[in-house]
Amino acid sequence: MSDREPPRRRVPGPARPVRPGTGQRPGPGARPARRPAGPRPAPPKVIRLGSPRPRLRLIGFALTLVMLAFVVRLFQVQAVDASTYAAKADQNRYVGQVLAAERGEITDRHGVALATSEDAYDITADPTLFAPDELKIPDGPEQAAALLAPILGQDQDDLVRKLRPENEALRYVKLAGRQTPQVWKQIKDLKATLAKQAGAEGATANVLAGVLAVPTSKRVYPNSELAAGILGWVNAEGRGGGGVELQLDKRLAGEDGKIRYAQSGGRLVPTAGSSGTPAVPGSDVELTIDRDIQWAAQNAISKQVEESRADRGYVIVQDTRTGEVLAMANAPGFDPNDLSEADPEALGNAALQDAFEPGSTAKVLSMAAVLEENAATPGTHVVVPNRLHRGDRLFKDDVDHPTWYLTLNGVLAKSSNIGTILATGQLGRTQAQANKVLYDYLRRFGLGSRTGLGFPGETKGILAAPGDWSTSQQYTIPFGQGVSINAMQAASVYSTIANGGVRVEPTLVRGSKGPDGRFTPAPEPEKTRVVSEKTAKTLARMLESVVDDEEGTGTKARIPGYRVAGKTGTANRVDPATGKYHGYTSSFAGFAPADKPRITVYCAIQNATEGSYFGGQICGPVYKQVMEFALKTLQVPPTGAAPAALPVTFKP
Numbered sequence: 001m002s003d004r005e006p007p008r009r010r011v012p013g014p015a016r017p018v019r020p021g022t023g024q025r026p027g028p029g030a031r032p033a034r035r036p037a038g039p040r041p042a043p044p045k046v047i048r049l050g051s052p053r054p055r056l057r058l059i060g061f062a063l064t065l066v067m068l069a070f071v072v073r074l075f076q077v078q079a080v081d082a083s084t085y086a087a088k089a090d091q092n093r094y095v096g097q098v099l100a101a102e103r104g105e106i107t108d109r110h111g112v113a114l115a116t117s118e119d120a121y122d123i124t125a126d127p128t129l130f131a132p133d134e135l136k137i138p139d140g141p142e143q144a145a146a147l148l149a150p151i152l153g154q155d156q157d158d159l160v161r162k163l164r165p166e167n168e169a170l171r172y173v174k175l176a177g178r179q180t181p182q183v184w185k186q187i188k189d190l191k192a193t194l195a196k197q198a199g200a201e202g203a204t205a206n207v208l209a210g211v212l213a214v215p216t217s218k219r220v221y222p223n224s225e226l227a228a229g230i231l232g233w234v235n236a237e238g239r240g241g242g243g244v245e246l247q248l249d250k251r252l253a254g255e256d257g258k259i260r261y262a263q264s265g266g267r268l269v270p271t272a273g274s275s276g277t278p279a280v281p282g283s284d285v286e287l288t289i290d291r292d293i294q295w296a297a298q299n300a301i302s303k304q305v306e307e308s309r310a311d312r313g314y315v316i317v318q319d320t321r322t323g324e325v326l327a328m329a330n331a332p333g334f335d336p337n338d339l340s341e342a343d344p345e346a347l348g349n350a351a352l353q354d355a356f357e358p359g360s361t362a363k364v365l366s367m368a369a370v371l372e373e374n375a376a377t378p379g380t381h382v383v384v385p386n387r388l389h390r391g392d393r394l395f396k397d398d399v400d401h402p403t404w405y406l407t408l409n410g411v412l413a414k415s416s417n418i419g420t421i422l423a424t425g426q427l428g429r430t431q432a433q434a435n436k437v438l439y440d441y442l443r444r445f446g447l448g449s450r451t452g453l454g455f456p457g458e459t460k461g462i463l464a465a466p467g468d469w470s471t472s473q474q475y476t477i478p479f480g481q482g483v484s485i486n487a488m489q490a491a492s493v494y495s496t497i498a499n500g501g502v503r504v505e506p507t508l509v510r511g512s513k514g515p516d517g518r519f520t521p522a523p524e525p526e527k528t529r530v531v532s533e534k535t536a537k538t539l540a541r542m543l544e545s546v547v548d549d550e551e552g553t554g555t556k557a558r559i560p561g562y563r564v565a566g567k568t569g570t571a572n573r574v575d576p577a578t579g580k581y582h583g584y585t586s587s588f589a590g591f592a593p594a595d596k597p598r599i600t601v602y603c604a605i606q607n608a609t610e611g612s613y614f615g616g617q618i619c620g621p622v623y624k625q626v627m628e629f630a631l632k633t634l635q636v637p638p639t640g641a642a643p644a645a646l647p648v649t650f651k652p
Contacts, residue, residue, distance in 0.1 A: 022220060067605060083536060100216045101254030104282035106231060106244060108291040109324075113222055115231050115336075120218035121184040123152060123176045125534060129210030132161045134203060143207040151174040151186055157194040163210075164370040175211070177236055178218040184350035187211060192463055219245075225333040228296050229349035230508065231335035232456075242348060244285065244508070246456045254282030262444035266547045288324035293317055296629040298329035300582065300622045302602065305331040308608035308618055311583075314351035317630055318600045320591055323495065323504030323525045325453075326599070326630065328352075328488070351487040352451075352458040356606065358490055359571025359615070360415045361589045362480030364539060367412055369441040371535045375426040378409040378542055381650050388418045391471035395421060398570065398614075410648035413552045414544040415568060417479045424478040435466040435474055442483070442506070444530045445496060445503065451488045452526065460486040480571055491602035493588045497543075498565075499599030501536035503528045540565050540643040546593045551648045559628055560649060561638045565597075566590025566623065568616035573607060583607035588619035594643070598636045603629045 027397030040051045102482040106115035131138040137143075140164035154176055176183075187208070194206040208562055219234040232243020240249035297315040305313040317327035330350045334342035370376050384404040388395045397416050404416065419637030428434035442448065448463030462484040464473070473482040496503040505525035513519045532540075543565035546552040553568040569587035574580070586603040591597045603619040603626070611617055630636075 001532070003156050031401055054157045057121065067268075097373055099257035099276065099279045101221050101239060102217055102281040103219065103238070103281040104236070104252040104254065104284040104512075106252070108287055108289045108294070109326075110290070112291045113191055114227055114287070114289070114291065115219060115221050117217040118220050120178040120215040120216050121181065122174055122216050123148075123179055123187065124172060124174050124212045124214055125163055126171050126210045126212065127163055127165050127173055128169070128171055130207070131168070134210075137207075137208060137474075140205065140207050143390040144211065146191060148175065148187070148211070151183060151190075152179065163488070164395055178216060178238070186211045186228050187213075206271065208649040210510070219336075221336045223291070223337045224337060226291070226298060226531070227328070228333050228336050229287060229330040230289065230328055230353065231336060233339060241592055242456060248285055248453060248509070248512075250480055252282045252285060254515070254522050255280040256608040275582065280516045283515070286510045286512065286519075287324065288508055288510050289328070289340050290326045290632055293626075293630050294329060296633075297327040297626050298331070298333070300625045301329050301605075302331040302333075304618055304622050305644060307607060307610065308613075309610040310605045311607040312346075312350055312354075312607040313603070313622075314354075314487045315598075316351055316487050316602045317504065317626060318491050318495050318598045318602075320495045320498035320600050321504075323442065323506050324490075325488075325508050327626075328508075329408065347378060348457055349455065352453070352455050352607070353486070355459045355461050355486060356573065356585050356604070357481050357482040357483065358485050359569035360417075360588060361490060361567050361569035361602075361615075362483070362485075362493075363412060363415065363420050363478070363544065363590075364497065364567055365442055365445055365447075366420050366438065366478045367408070368445075368497070368531050368535060369427060369438050370408070370423050370538055371538055372435060372441070372531045373427055376423055378407060378538060378646050380408040380423075381415075381423055382408055382411050382419045383405050383652075384416050384419045384422070388421060390421060390475045394458065395475060399581045400574050404650050405650050407647050407650055409545055409646040410551065412542050412567070413549055413648050415546075415553050416651060420479045421475050429452060431474055432466070435469055438478060439463075439466040441530075442477075444528070445493050446489050447485055447493075451486075451492060453488065453508055455508070458488075459486050470560070471520075480569065487602055487604055490587070490604070492598055494567075495601065496530050497536050497539050498591040499536075500527060500533040500598055501531040503530050504641070524536060540591075540594050540597070541646055543567055543590060544643050544645050545648060547590070548643050549645075549648055553614075553616045554588065554590070554620055555592060556616055557623045559592065559624055559631075562592050563594035563639065563643050564590060564592045564627070565594035566620075568614070568620065569604075570613065570615045573606075583609070584613045585613040586613055586617075588615050588623045590623060590627075592631065593636070593639045595641050596639050599627060599630050600635065601630070 033588060044292045082539055103117045105113055128134065130144060131562065132138050142162045144163055145156045145159035152175060157444065160174060162175055165173065191208045191211065194208055198206045199206045205373045221231065230243055232245035233241045235241040235532055240246035245632060257277045257279035297317055299317045301313045313331050315327065315329045316325065318325050329353050332346045334346045352595055384406055386401060386403065393420055397418055406414060406416065406419055408423060409424060424438055427433055427437040450458050450460045469477065476482040492503065492506055504527050507522060507525050511519055511521040544563060546554040547557050547564045547566050554566045557564055557566050567589055571585045572581045573583045575582035585604060585606055586608055588604045591600040601623050603622045605618055609620055
């Protein structure tokens with residue numbers, strides 16, 4: 001065998017495919033087959049873009065203008081108009097509210113409250129919270145008003161108008177002012193119930209969600225009608241509407257404060273800052289009135305006015321030494337706690353606001369002039385005929401009588417019109433001179449001028465100058481017709497006589513206590529000597545005859561153990577509705593103890609239509625009842641001295 005390997009045998013492989021159209025098989029090194037000749041495809045078009053630079057410049061310029069506008073606006077908002085926009089933002093965000101000052105109390109002379117204040121609430125609402133978009137119902141204000149009307153005592157339609165104001169942006173309205181805590185509690189309970197229902201049912205709207213309350217105070221008069229004519233009342237705005245409440249409103253009201261707080265949805269935002277000025281409470285005012293004496297006077301006059309079926313009546317009690325008014329009662333009266341039930345004609349203080357002809361109680365003025373001018377003495381003889389012709393009239397006394405032979409003291413005791421005309425005729429050589437002298441004394445005693453109390457609506461009465469007196473007035477004014485006064489003026493006349501002839505200006509206010517607790521007394525009243533002490537004492541003794549002497553007209557005013565000086569009056573009354581005389585003004589005025597005076601009481605009743613209308617018969621008992629009570633209350637002892645029995649008549 002050979003060492004060389006035998007040749008290898010080639011194994012045939014799979015057949016190679018033949019190229020289409022060529023008849024040849026592909027293989028290594030074979031050339032690519034040529035394609036049949038044909039048109040070549042056109043080369044693609046090349047789009048050449050314009051230069052982007054101009055457009056970029058334009059866009060950049062536009063953006064620059066926009067940014068510049070933003071910068072300018074930002075500069076305006078943050079620099080130029082910053083304060084204006086800040087104020088507008090605060091206005092929308094912050095809410096201002098008045099903090100009502102606590103009104104001062106009014107007390108009597110012993111500190112007993114006659115007018116005070118208690119907690120109350122102003123019921124308010126945010127109208128935007130009643131809008132359909134907020135409540136998801138169209139009639140939210142109607143539903144809320146239907147629930148609130150019976151609680152607040154308001155008209156339902158009025159509440160709807162408040163809850164749906166014309167100004168849709170309005171966020172605060174007052175629904176009712178100065179409501180009691182009980183009213184607000186009732187509303188809160190109703191709100192809570194509706195809120196619970198809304199939470200449970202989902203679709204139920206709480207129509208009272210926008211009802212809120214602002215703490216304030218409400219004026220209260222603990223004694224109802226007692227001294228209402230003096231106190232007056234406070235109106236719905238919390239300001240004095242009459243009486244002392246109006247007269248001293250600024251002192252009583254204090255100064256309201258302010259608070260400014262952030263709000264959202266009509267509610268306080270506790271985390272936001274708030275600012276404000278605290279309220280300054282008003283001062284307490286102490287009156288000269290004694291509550292107990294005021295009660296006695298009001299009780300007595302109210303009963304007599306009712307029994308006499310009179311139009312009205314008044315009683316005044318005054319300290320003769322100081323001029324302080326201890327009581328000023330009117331009947332009928334009113335309850336300042338509820339003016340809706342008050343008679344409009346009873347509002348106010350008739351004792352100061354009524355002008356009426358006083359009648360015979362004014363004869364003491366004529367006697368004061370006669371005595372002071374030394375025209376006569378208490379014992380001077382005066383012959384009083386049944387009729388007296390003067391000027392264009394024929395004068396008479398209240399009763400027909402034969403010729404009376406009276407002393408000047410008797411003229412006053414028996415209240416003779418004719419005797420008074422004859423006595424005052426001695427004041428001058430002519431009637432015109434006598435008129436001038438009498439007029440001067442009337443003015444000195446305070447007629448034709450306001451009393452000095454400064455009370456709202458007080459009348460100064462009517463006193464014409466002597467040159468303007470008619471023929472009849474020359475003779476009627478001496479006995480209290482043809483001249484008009486108020487009840488306080490009449491009381492002041494008798495207090496002047498009781499005080500030895502010195503008129504002390506009446507006062508109703510003793511002083512006030514400020515928020516700091518310091519008491520400031522009222523200024524001293526003005527004092528004026530009107531007649532001499534001698535004349536005043538003589539008049540006091542003459543006035544005793546009116547009460548103590550059986551010939552006097554004031555016997556029903558006697559008080560056991562006390563010496564009483566007084567005078568009756570029964571005057572023709574001018575009807576304010578017609579301006580003509582109709583009915584009578586019945587009155588009684590006096591003081592006690594007569595020899596050491598301490599208290600003056602004046603009573604007047606207008607147009608008594610049941611029973612007697614004579615002053616001594618219907619006002620004498622009122623005077624006695626009130627005077628007795630006042631003497632006991634002030635612990636005024638009897639003097640124990642015997643009365644001076646001046647003669648009333650003389651034998652011709």
